[in-house]
Amino acid sequence: MIFEINERRVIPNWRDFKRTWQLGELNSSLRATNKPLNFNLERAVSDWKTNSNIGNAADLVNSAYVSGLKSSQDVLDAVEFIRANRDQASASLLDLANSFFAEEKSNSQKSLLELDIETVEEFKAFIDKKTLPKLIHKTRIKAHNEFNNPIVWVELARLHSIVGQEEKAEKAISVALNLAPDNRFVLRSATRLFIHNEKFDKALYFLKKSPRTKSDPWLTSAHIATSSIMGRFSTLINSGKSLVIGGNFSSYDLTELSSTLATLELKDGSFKKAKPFIEKATLDPNDNSLAQLEWLSKEDNRIIIDPQSFTNVINPFEAFALDHFQKGNWKEAFNNCLKWFLDIPYSKRPVQLGAYIVGSLLDDNETALFLLKAGMNANPFDPILLNNLTYYHVISNLMDEAIHYFNSLKNIDFHSLSDENKITVQATFGLVAFRSGQIDIGESFYEQSIRSAELLKNDHMRISAILNYTRELIIVKSPKKDHYIDLIDKMEIDDDFNDLITIRKKILGFSNDYHFVEHSDKQ
Incomplete structure (x- = not known):
């Protein structure tokens, strides 16, 4: 599996009302x-x-x-x-x-979770309980008994979203929006739902419709971030800047907006203009802005952030997961991915990162598959989850199951994928071909993914594709294997790519084991 941390935006996190209120x-x-x-x-x-x-x-x-x-x-x-x-x-x-x-x-x-877990076994037990259908039924009854309570309808929408019931989730959030079209909790929840369902115009429509959006920094941030995802210029950027410098709001109320504005300035190439917004965002961050700052620090080395030093941030799991991942602390990174997923279980990012860590770096493919399947509940047609399920089933020699997900993956519109995701899928097509005995086709797909990564100037994906390709060449005892083993042995890998350094070590050890077996066979 090729893992890539994609571009991040400060989209509102969506929790139940009680925890959102407790977070301030x-x-x-x-x-x-x-x-x-x-x-x-x-x-x-x-x-x-x-x-x-x-x-x-x-x-x-x-x-x-x-x-x-x-x-x-x-x-x-x-x-x-x-x-x-x-x-x-x-x-x-x-x-x-x-x-x-x-x-x-x-x-x-420093944790507000619906369920605290300490081990993978506890996580699996929670997922296996399958309590959500009962909770949805109970919440649906409550919503009809308290029809004019928008908070209950928002919670019903959240629960439907967690199990991938997109249409039902949108119906419930529509009721909440009709009841409370200017309520911050309702608007931010609706924004996250519509973005999750890739209905960005709907998210912007309701934010624009509310007169509160322009004067509330939490909503202004959501408007600017949503517009940015769509590649549009937000009409609220200037008013957002005025809110930040106006002195009428606490640093906590401004932290998401400040990190959003910092992201825009950096994207436009101006560190000087971004710096005051970064400083403002760090005064009293929440989990979302802290994760954004951590992500920005990896994009620009002039930004120095230590998430562990922000001891007052509640639910800092995403920032901690990214920080530990960057430092090569695989177990700590994975544990934070589990808590990140339990905090916002409709999100696919903790699933993607967590599965990559536990499968490719900690050699536990079974847990990687379990986590990916849990993520599929809320994202049943996501191409990258389908891709990663295919990958780990193949790596686990579960070819029948792999082909099931691979057939679904083949049905996606390849041209609709991002350039990075195309590389990932190309490499997985190569893996399936290798393990199906179609060596020439497998080589073609892997070499195509490597060339695509080179064209994008994406070193992480290029090296990752080469490493996976080398492993397959070793397994089939291809004449090309010696060239690629020598290539990865001498390859310079950036110190920031601790994951690739770890995987290279595994593959070089793997090649030595195969060399020993071949030598023994000849004896």
């Missing part, structure tokens, strides 16, 4: 500063300590919430008191106390 992405958009208000809690603390009852606990927690001074032990004690005496607390007070508890928990764990 739904707070009031107009916050002049990150600093807490000048608010004295001494009296409330004194009253609480003197008489620890529900009323004084409520006064302290409410005061702490308004002031932003949430982290003192007295406040946390009051929160625990309210939660322990829930029968005496109002629903709104209990919700407030629970939000403190969730925030404190997330600050200590």
Whole structure:
């Protein structure tokens, strides 16, 4: 399999409402500063300590919430008191106390997942439970019982999207958009769904339609990023820049917009103009902007980012996966891919990267196949997932299963693929031909993929194709194998391509094993 980290944009991540709210992405958009208000809690603390009852606990927690001074032990004690005496607390007070508890928990764990997993076995057990159909049924009933609640319809759309039910997901999100066309959560969720379904015009339509988009940095960012994917100039770029420099929003509210603007400036070739937006994005990043900054740092070595140093970012799995991958820390990278997938299970990027790591670098093809099949739930017709399923079935000598996915892969419109994806598919066609005994055809496809990568000046894909080709030449004992073994042995590989260095070592070891077997046979 040839893996390539494709171009990234700051598209909104889509989670359930509770986790999105806990992450702070739904707070009031107009916050002049990150600093807490000048608010004295001494009296409330004194009253609480003197008489620890529900009323004084409520006064302290409410005061702490308004002031932003949430982290003192007295406040946390009051929160625990309210939660322990829930029968005496109002629903709104209990919700407030629970939000403190969730925030404190997330600050200590840096993780807000629907399910926390520590091992591959736990991941497989979760996927195998097949609980989503039951959850979809339950949510559908709730949506019809609470027809005017847009949040439930958004969640129904998200669940349908996770299992690849595109039409049902769009019907549910349409109801939510009719009920709350200017709601940030609804609009950002709809944007992600339409982009996931490659209906970019629809995403832009609803963003343009809302008068809030121009004044809300979270929505402005989504508009600019969506336009960029489509190769269009966003009419909100200048107003977005004004929002960033205006001083009316917190750094957290501006982080996605700042990273989006930085990406545009770098794409236009201006590091000088990008730099202030990069600096703004790093002040208080969320998981999405941190991943974008990490990706940008690999595109431009003038950008220096250490994702591990941003200790306050919750759900940093994508940035951590990319960082560990770049450094050659395969196990850490793979574990973060699993959590990244569980965080946003409709996304194919954690599946693609995770399968490549565990299959090609950690030699666990079984887990690679399991992860790819899990990704197919939300992306049943994705050509690269079909390609990678074909690849790992072939490598595992499961040719019947491989041909099943290969036949689906042959039916795709090859010309609709990106140039990078064409190279990937060409190489896989070569692999299938080799393993089917059609050596000449296999050589032709591999050599074509190598030439295509050279024309694109994509060294990573070129070297990767050569490495895979060499392995197949060794297996069939082709006369060409010695040339290619010598080629990859002497080949200079960029230090940033730790994955290719690892794979080359495996193939050179593989060639030595084959040489030993051939020599023994001759004896």
